[in-house]
Amino acid sequence: MRKMKLNTGWLLLSLFVFWFAGVTPVFGVESATQTETIKDATGEEGPGMAPPRIVLPKYVKRGTPKDIRKKVPNLESDAERDKTRERVLVPKDAVNLASKKEVTGSDEEPIIGDLEMITDGDKEATDGSFVELGPGVQYVQIDLGKRSKIYAIALWHYHQEIRVYHDVVIKTADDADFITHVTTVFNNDHDNSARLGVGKDKPYLEEYKGKLIGLKGIEGRFVRLYSNGNTSNGANDYIEVEVYGAPLE
Amino acid sequence: MHSCSDAEERSSATAVRLRRPGFRVSIFLLLICAGALAFRLPRLMERPLHTDEAVHVFSTGVLLDTGKYVYDPNEYHGPTLYYFTFPFIRLSGAKSYRDVATLIPFRIVPVVFGAGLILLLLFFTDAIGPRAAIVAGILTAISPAMVFYSRYYIQEMLLIFFTFGAIVAGWRYTRGRRLGWALLGGASLGFMHATKETSAIAYGAMLGATILTIVWTRWIDGRRLHLPDYFHHWHAAGALKVAAVVSILCLTALLSNPAATLDALRSYSRYFQRAATGGSSADMDSPGIHAHPWYYYLRMLALFRYGGGPWWSEGLILLLAAAGIVKALKKRSLAGEANIHVTRFLAFYTVLLIGIYSAIPYKTPWCMLGFLHGAILMAGVGAVAIREWLPRRWLRRTAAALFVIGVLHLGLQAYRGSFVLYADARNPYVYGHTSTDFLRLVERMEGLAKIHPEGYGMPIRLIVPGSDYWPLPWYLRRFEEVTPSDKVPEDADAAVIITTPDLQEDLDRRLRDRYFKEVFGLRPGVLLVAYIQQPLWDAFIRTRE
Numbered sequence: 001m002r003k004m005k006l007n008t009g010w011l012l013l014s015l016f017v018f019w020f021a022g023v024t025p026v027f028g029v030e031s032a033t034q035t036e037t038i039k040d041a042t043g044e045e046g047p048g049m050a051p052p053r054i055v056l057p058k059y060v061k062r063g064t065p066k067d068i069r070k071k072v073p074n075l076e077s078d079a080e081r082d083k084t085r086e087r088v089l090v091p092k093d094a095v096n097l098a099s100k101k102e103v104t105g106s107d108e109e110p111i112i113g114d115l116e117m118i119t120d121g122d123k124e125a126t127d128g129s130f131v132e133l134g135p136g137v138q139y140v141q142i143d144l145g146k147r148s149k150i151y152a153i154a155l156w157h158y159h160q161e162i163r164v165y166h167d168v169v170i171k172t173a174d175d176a177d178f179i180t181h182v183t184t185v186f187n188n189d190h191d192n193s194a195r196l197g198v199g200k201d202k203p204y205l206e207e208y209k210g211k212l213i214g215l216k217g218i219e220g221r222f223v224r225l226y227s228n229g230n231t232s233n234g235a236n237d238y239i240e241v242e243v244y245g246a247p248l249e
Numbered sequence: 250m251h252s253c254s255d256a257e258e259r260s261s262a263t264a265v266r267l268r269r270p271g272f273r274v275s276i277f278l279l280l281i282c283a284g285a286l287a288f289r290l291p292r293l294m295e296r297p298l299h300t301d302e303a304v305h306v307f308s309t310g311v312l313l314d315t316g317k318y319v320y321d322p323n324e325y326h327g328p329t330l331y332y333f334t335f336p337f338i339r340l341s342g343a344k345s346y347r348d349v350a351t352l353i354p355f356r357i358v359p360v361v362f363g364a365g366l367i368l369l370l371l372f373f374t375d376a377i378g379p380r381a382a383i384v385a386g387i388l389t390a391i392s393p394a395m396v397f398y399s400r401y402y403i404q405e406m407l408l409i410f411f412t413f414g415a416i417v418a419g420w421r422y423t424r425g426r427r428l429g430w431a432l433l434g435g436a437s438l439g440f441m442h443a444t445k446e447t448s449a450i451a452y453g454a455m456l457g458a459t460i461l462t463i464v465w466t467r468w469i470d471g472r473r474l475h476l477p478d479y480f481h482h483w484h485a486a487g488a489l490k491v492a493a494v495v496s497i498l499c500l501t502a503l504l505s506n507p508a509a510t511l512d513a514l515r516s517y518s519r520y521f522q523r524a525a526t527g528g529s530s531a532d533m534d535s536p537g538i539h540a541h542p543w544y545y546y547l548r549m550l551a552l553f554r555y556g557g558g559p560w561w562s563e564g565l566i567l568l569l570a571a572a573g574i575v576k577a578l579k580k581r582s583l584a585g586e587a588n589i590h591v592t593r594f595l596a597f598y599t600v601l602l603i604g605i606y607s608a609i610p611y612k613t614p615w616c617m618l619g620f621l622h623g624a625i626l627m628a629g630v631g632a633v634a635i636r637e638w639l640p641r642r643w644l645r646r647t648a649a650a651l652f653v654i655g656v657l658h659l660g661l662q663a664y665r666g667s668f669v670l671y672a673d674a675r676n677p678y679v680y681g682h683t684s685t686d687f688l689r690l691v692e693r694m695e696g697l698a699k700i701h702p703e704g705y706g707m708p709i710r711l712i713v714p715g716s717d718y719w720p721l722p723w724y725l726r727r728f729e730e731v732t733p734s735d736k737v738p739e740d741a742d743a744a745v746i747i748t749t750p751d752l753q754e755d756l757d758r759r760l761r762d763r764y765f766k767e768v769f770g771l772r773p774g775v776l777l778v779a780y781i782q783q784p785l786w787d788a789f790i791r792t793r794e
Contacts (some may be wrong), residue, residue, distance in 0.1 A: 072582075076769055088339045112557055112558070113557075126557070127371070127557040128557070129556065129557075132557075135685075159771060160556070161556075161774055161778070162773075163770075163773075164768055164770075164776070166689075178423065188766075189769070189775050191767075191789075191793055192790070192793045192794060193793075198790065198793075199793060203388075203768060206562040229685070229686060230686065230770070231684060231768065231769065231770025231773075231776060232686065232770055232773040232774070233672065233673045233674075233684060233685050233686070233773070234685045234686070
């Protein structure tokens with residue numbers, strides 16, 4: 001019996017180790033299942049949790065053909081998107097940690113606009129509201145100022161036209177060089193063209209509501225958002241990024 | 250009121266006839282031409298094919314492979330573009346359409362004809378003046394629209410070249426009444442007709458400009474222009490015969506399709522209807538897909554901005570052209586380096602073309618090249634006129650400096666238009682253009698072919714309504730098993746299926762295999778979906794990880 005208890009104990013311990021290795025970075029190496037685990041952790045509604053209060057830009061009718069708005073294979077549908085938005089919950093006292101924070105990027109001389117437009121609160125897809133980085137894989141990076149608990153990220157690319165942005169990958173980290181405690185929170189690069197790993201998240205049509213990604217209190221100070229062109233041209237456009245959470249004391 | 254007698258006019262004409270372009274002017278123009286080629290030749294393959302370009306590339310390929318050309322009065326215009334592509338395809342070593350490795354043999358054709366416009370100025374220096382010819386050469390070389398469409402495999406640059414060729418040949422003929430120039434002019438007129446049906450607009454503008462020049466000269470200068478003094482009627486008849494022969498031989502493919510002669514005339518009813526409605530050729534009854542307001546071209550050239558993109562302007566050309574037109578229409582003597590009648594002809598020709606093209610509801614950006622070229626010639630005249638009008642040396646130097654700044658600005662825009670925003674809707678010259686994202690689809694097909702057991706024999710189904718899959722035929726030319734269809738067939742499975750979002754529900758119901766699905770942009774706002782058989786996709790992803 002004692003032997004059986006010891007074997008059961010080792011079995012349970014082994015299972016725990018395997019699970020732990022599967023869901024957390026080990027020795028600085030990101031887990032391949034990280035993205036899925038985090039995506040599912042949108043939190044249960046309860047005291048202290050509520051949908052993030054996001055101010056949306058004006059809806060502009062784009063004459064979207066009906067066929068685009070149906071379920072396009074491998075593209076997030078309207079229904080899926082709305083369902084995801086409903087499930088994203090943040091602490092009631094969560095704020096947009098990214099507001100007016102410093103933004104850096106892979107392209108320090110954008111083609112249009114300035115990087116600071118990404119955290120200026122203007123979400124319209126009009127002149128003077130968006131920054132455009134050159135073609136190829138580019139990223140923008142926001143320094144939240146302090147290590148924080150992040151519950152949701154809202155992202156707007158250029159949305160006045162029917163577009164899908166490619167290889168949208170979002171990571172958080174504790175340092176600006178993205179070496180310490182790096183976590184991939186979203187990745188729809190299904191063919192690894194950005195060389196950041198194969199992602200399982202779905203591509204999506206840009207719209208005025210933006211893309212809302214729910215996270216369960218991921219900790220980090222820096223948020224980096226990648227993209228690699230879009231279905232209209234090779235440019236990488238960012239209108240606004242909001243990061244909902246609270247600084248860690 | 251000062252006026253010259255006809256005798257003085259012809260005497261002066263004789264003196265002008267003997268004048269050749271100076272050595273320095275010729276060298277300048279040759280250098281400008283070389284610069285124009287150097288600017289236009291790089292990265293010809295980078296921009297994805299526009300649908301119109303792809304159709305012409307395909308038609309050239311059909312002619313290359315079958316040796317057959319049949320003029321279509323409803324679409325595609327004339328065959329000169331295809332004929333003039335042949336030497337370049339031969340130089341590339343390709344024996345068939347599939348063997349043509351790149352787009353260079355195709356796109357080099359408008360490059361050559363665009364640069365050729367500058368060479369034609371060598372024969373026109375005594376018409377508008379050597380300094381005006383140099384300015385016109387510089388502006389032709391650097392105009393963003395001229396550079397952009399000189400790299401575009403459509404008929405427009407050939408039409409402009411033959412049109413200017415006809416004007417230059419006509420001018421040279423009036424200088425010495427040599428039959429050779431008359432016949433060359435006739436050939437140019439014939440090639441115009443064999444290039445594009447809108448040559449009729451240029452013919453009309455030339456005729457109108459001739460009449461207006463005669464009337465204006467009589468009214469303003471009190472001088473009568475007696476046309477028979479400038480040409481022999483049997484030279485003119487010969488020129489018209491050559492024009493007809495050239496046109497007929499081209500359109501009928503060396504008389505292999507004699508019906509094309511009548512088809513070419515019948516085509517005008519179709520094109521008039523299209524011009525009036527602004528409809529597309531695919532559906533003439535659909536209202537105004539290409540219908541634009543009268544100021545469409547002028548706004549594009551004067552000042553344009555779209556979608557938060559950069560500002561565009563060829564206002565320098567318009568301003569100088571306006572000055573040139575004023576100069577040409579003013580009462581004046583024969584003193585000066587330019588020929589007053591030619592400059593007036595060009596002024597009226599340009600204004601008539603602007604008026605006609607602005608009045609026609611159907612508008613596409615490349616249609617403005619005709620009057621833009623006229624405006625460039627008048628801009629040369631205008632630049633010289635402004636210099637003459639400025640009384641002080643410092644004013645002239647300031648004007649010269651502003652001109653240099655303006656030319657540099659045009660050059661910057663030309664670079665941006667042809668090498669940066671070459672397929673971006675924020676470029677005014679980009680119109681319904683294939684998205685750069687489309688090249689990802691092409692790259693994907695090539696990547697899959699590398700790992701598919703049958704290589705380029707990999708079966709691909711194109712299920713796209715209305716055949717709206719261009720320019721895929723060029724990019725998939727090496728694939729041997731491409732099956733296009735307008736609707737979803739019963740047996741739809743294939744290694745790869747390319748379709749549109751609106752057909753996916755119907756397609757999903759009929760597919761038996763499992764597929765990975767990817768979305769690609771065909772044009773802004775227009776998506777294609779690629780279905781890739783799952784095992785093939787899994788094998789492909791393993792090569793990427």
